[in-house]
Amino acid sequence: MVHAESSTFAQGLSKKEVYAQILEQAKELFDGQRNWVCNLANTSSLLYNGLRSLPSPSNAVNWAGFYVLDPTKSHQLILGPFHGQVACQTIAFGKGVCGAAATSQKTQLVKDVEQFPGHIACDGASKSEIVVPILQSGKLVAIIDIDCAELEGFSSEDQEALEALAELIAASSDF
Amino acid sequence: MVHAESSTFAQGLSKKEVYAQILEQAKELFDGQRNWVCNLANTSSLLYNGLRSLPSPSNAVNWAGFYVLDPTKSHQLILGPFHGQVACQTIAFGKGVCGAAATSQKTQLVKDVEQFPGHIACDGASKSEIVVPILQSGKLVAIIDIDCAELEGFSSEDQEALEALAELIAASSDF
DSSP: OOGGGGGOOOTTOOHHHHHHHHHHHHHHHHTTOOBHHHHHHHHHHHHHHHHHTSSTTGGGEEEEEEEEEOTTSTTEEEEEEEEESOOOSEEETTSHHHHHHHHHOSOEEESOGGGSTTOOOSSTTOOEEEEEEEEETTEEEEEEEEEESSTTOOOHHHHHHHHHHHHHHHHHOBO | OOGGGGGOOOTTOOHHHHHHHHHHHHHHHHTTOOBHHHHHHHHHHHHHHHHHTSSTTGGGEEEEEEEEEOTTSTTEEEEEEEEESOOOSEEETTSHHHHHHHHHOSOEEESOGGGSTTOOOSSTTOOEEEEEEEEETTEEEEEEEEEESSTTOOOHHHHHHHHHHHHHHHHHOBO
């Protein structure tokens, strides 16, 4: 199979089916490959292309990617691989939705980013967001960050699937 | 300025103007930030969004990103940040268009990938490709790789601008 096909999603799939394909393809891509940059780059493609193949609001996803621990500064995240428009390079722990997920080590499911205290507007078009921490041995190593240009772009179904993906990444990649 | 605006390209710009914006925005984004993952992630967004804002054939660009030296195996490239569909994780020096650029340290401008000996078909939809080496002190550290779903997607104008971008990346990022 040529690799591009892994991120081609048939029209008419349910969100459950799209996440199942993302998880299955990620598992295959990580097999024998533990380089985190490589694995997160391919995963950002799977997430972006998968979610945008779905009906509204998921087709309005405008950013899907990762921040990782900044090796040069403690309590700071730095931009990793992503799909979407240019993004903030660094985010301090505790700042905005990403920073809250990093500090609390808990998923942040934000229906309206304008209502989130200290929200960082990297892209004024983003209206809702989900951020899922990736933990190795209880320590934060990265976060999954997805933005949507619609309000309430994400639900508990996204949260469950992305938390499973975060566990797979943590088990499969060396940071 | 919110960061996303750096990768918003006005309609009707010439290719020269788009590359000027890419170079200018990359320079700003790299200012004070030498992390290669962060810098290449944002640059892949600039390239993908910039080229796709242009008329045919540039609007058929279907992959824009980077491969870097694989830290675990000599004479091998490994996938870095990109925009597009899921891609091959590793490429040996000398294999396909990327491998040829890595071995020769010369830009490969390929009008028809089917005519290139040993072409790796990560995506069967790609018809033309340009690969530009990124060198630090004469040593290869990474390559810029861009694919197009049209034949003859790239010209000497792309080559000149991408070689300038490769020099900027080499001067601004620690690999």
